[in-house]
Amino acid sequence: MRDMLLYLITVLIWGSTWLAIEFQLGEVNEVVSLCLRFSLAAGCMWCYVLFKKLPMRYSYKDHGFFILLAICNFGANYLFLYWAQNSLNSAMASIAFSLLLILNIVNTRVFFGKPIAKRIYFGAGLGLLGIISLFWQDLKYFDIDNSAIGGLTLALLGTLIASFGNMVSVRNSNQQIGVLQGNAWGMLYSAALLLAYTQFAGHSLAIQADWQYWVSLVYLAVFGTVIAFASYFSLLKSIGPERASYIIVLFPLVAVMLSTYFEGFVWQENTFIGFLLVLFGNAIVLTPFDKLRARLAPSPVNS
Secondary structure, rough: OHHHHHHHHHHHHHHHHHHHHHOOOOOHHHHHHHHHHHHHHHHHHHHHHHHOOOOOOHHHHHHHHHHHHHHHHHHHHHHHHHHHHOOOOOHHHHHHHHOHHHHHHHHHHHHHHHOOOOOHHHHHHHHHHHHHHHHHHHHHHOOOOOOHHHHHHHHHHHHHHHHHHHHHHHHHOOOOOHHHHHHHHHHHHHHHHHHHHHHHHHOOOOOOOOOHHHHHHHHHHHHHHHHHHHHHHHHHHHHHHHHOHHHHHHHHHHHHHHHHHHHHOOHHHHHHHHHHHHHHHHHHHHOOHHHHHHHHHOOOOOO
């Protein structure tokens, strides 16, 4: 029951954050928006861990991994995804990000030595075909200046970086570091690094924006960052990265429905085909056919 609740919370929140990000784009520089987002998120996390009196002392090596977590899960990945959504709508960006599932499995093999089942290659192939189908109109008339292709490239880079961050989270869990403690340190380092970036680049933190910007910022910081990441990393720790990755199959459904209603996302033939290929590819990756076949096989009857 607890894992199902964590699934539901994470899917609904992350499925809706793609639309919320749209209200962050435009007038305010993306780095400044992320700095404000993770500063607010870090403040919330630290208030909670201090209130709960959780242990927060760790080795220098662990702090090195907290910095990696900050860069990969709370910094560079989001920066690439924010940049991507300047060229892509929220539906397309969320579907591209769903390839995180396949990258997680590949990186689990690379970093933790877990073997890759044959079905994963087939599922990955379907996912790649799905992405090609989704962006077929842009690929057909490929131009080095094509904004959609540039947006897709940025989204995939952000997805790859996020996968590395997931591996750092798995490592931290293997070292018995609590999810909340790891997130609190990671978000604090992220806020500090993003602040340093804004100062180096000469961006001002004194901004003027409409109420939609501020509401979406609070939603992204509190729900999209603090609550959703705590739920997702708890699932990573509880059931492993492969099973937790079912979230990645489900949240694009929420994102696409919201984009269709609020952004006027238009479904075309290649969109249907691409979306279904990505969805089925991810489902195949996550379906242990051998175990499923064993469960469906008739039990032997004793004579």
